[in-house]
Amino acid sequence: MQGYFITFFTQQSREHEGMPIATWIVEAARAIGVRGATLFSGREGFGHDGRFHSDNFFDLDDPPVQVALALTGEECDALLTRCAESNLRVFYTRSEIEFGFTSDG
Template sequence: MDGYFVTFFTQQNRTYRDMPIAKWIIEEATQLGVRGATLMSGREGFGHDGRFHSENYFDQEDPPLQVSMALTCDECDRLMDRLKENQLRVFYTKPKIEFGFTSEG
C-alpha cells in the first residue's frame, strides 16, 4: 500500500479536553479505523518555542512525546480533518511511504 508515515510531536503536559494530546490522537485514530499507532517518549528535546523538554528528575511532567503511524492517504486525510475540526495545533511530519506485510498470515 502507498500512504504516509505520520509522526506527531507533543509533550506530556499538553492536553485537550482533559486528556493528553498524544492519547487523544491515538483514540481518534482508533475511532477512524487506523490499524495501529506507536507512542514514544523521548528523553529530551526542544520545541519551536526554544523551550527544553526532558524526562529528568526536575522536568518529569513535560517529556517530549511522539505518536507515529503508517496511514493510507484516506486515513491520513480523515485524521488531519479531525484535528482541524477540533482546532488542535500539533507539529507533524508526513513523508510518503510504501507499507505492508512480508507474507500472508
C-alpha cells in the same frame, strides 16, 4: 500499499479536550478505523519555543512525546481533518511511504 508515515510531536503534559494530546490522537485514529499507532516517549528535546523538555530526574520538565502512524491517503486525510475540526494545534511531519506485511501468515 502506498500511503503516509505521519508523526505528531507534543509534550507529555499538553492536553486537548481533557486528555493528553498523544492519547487524543491515538483515540481519534482508532475512531476512524486506523489499524495501529505507536506512542514514543522521548528522553529530551526542545520545542519551537526553544524550551527544553526532559525526563531527567533532576529536570522533570515535560518530556517530549511522539505518535507515529502508517496510514493510507484516506486515513491521513481523515485524521488531519479530525484534528482541524477539533482545533487541535500540534506539530506533525508527513512522508510518503510504501507499507505492508512481509508475509500472509
